[in-house]
Amino acid sequence: MTMITVTINNEVHGPLDIDPEVTMLEFLHEYLNLTGTKFGCGQGICSACVIIQDNEDGTSEVHKTCITNAVGFNGKKLRTIEGHAELDKKGEIIALHPVQESFIKHFSFQCGWCTSGFTNHTIALIEELKRNPIPVDQVEAKIEATLGEHVCRCTGYVKYYAAVKDAILKTEGATL
The missing domain is CATH 1.10.150.120 ([2Fe-2S]-binding domain)
Incomplete structure (x- = not known):
């Protein structure tokens, strides 16, 4: 198990103890009940699972959450579909x-x-x-x-x- 803390839609989550194999998509759905990010292909091809990472330098980048483990986002600031309205x-x-x-x-x-x-x-x-x-x-x-x-x-x-x-x-x- 691995401890992570992430900020999602301006809300801090953690520290939480999770299996290092849990994808970010699973983490959003199962740990945080943020189900707006969708599972499409499970291979990083269709981009249904894209979320935004906000970087400290003011830039942002997108990530495919179906193929990226949640522990890779430890300490990061993220936005999901639930955070835009x-x-x-x-x-x-x-x-x-x-x-x-x-x-x-x-x-x-x-x-x-x-x-x-x-x-x-x-x-x-x-x-x-x-x-x-x-x-x-x-x-x-x-x-x-x-x-x-x-x-x-x-x-x-x-x-x-x-x-x-x-x-x-x-x-x-x-x-x-």
Whole structure:
């Protein structure tokens, strides 16, 4: 067993004693009851299980939780799909993240299984673009390069990509 402490959605969890073989996806589901991150393929291919890691230097990166052990996140600050909406004091949702709003506006998802991965990766992309903006004519290529690994079995790619492009173009400072 190994002791870990992680900050997830601005809440510290731990120290907790866990088996070092437990994946981060299992940890989120079984230890913390955060079930919004989905198990898709179990091989790190479909990206349904993507979460965001916030680094001390202000950057963020995405990780596939189905193939990454939870102990690798010891001491890290993470965000899951449950951490993006704005909540009131009772824990009720009062506002969705702009990316979530864009996905709804564009009817991006059908079954929704891949949505948490698309959402997290898109939020990380927009944060990256706010630090390093790109020309508008490069937005579609950047979306494809960033989200191209995501698998949507309902074939919602066109709507996802349209929603992501809309969200990027509406984010001040993301494009030149």
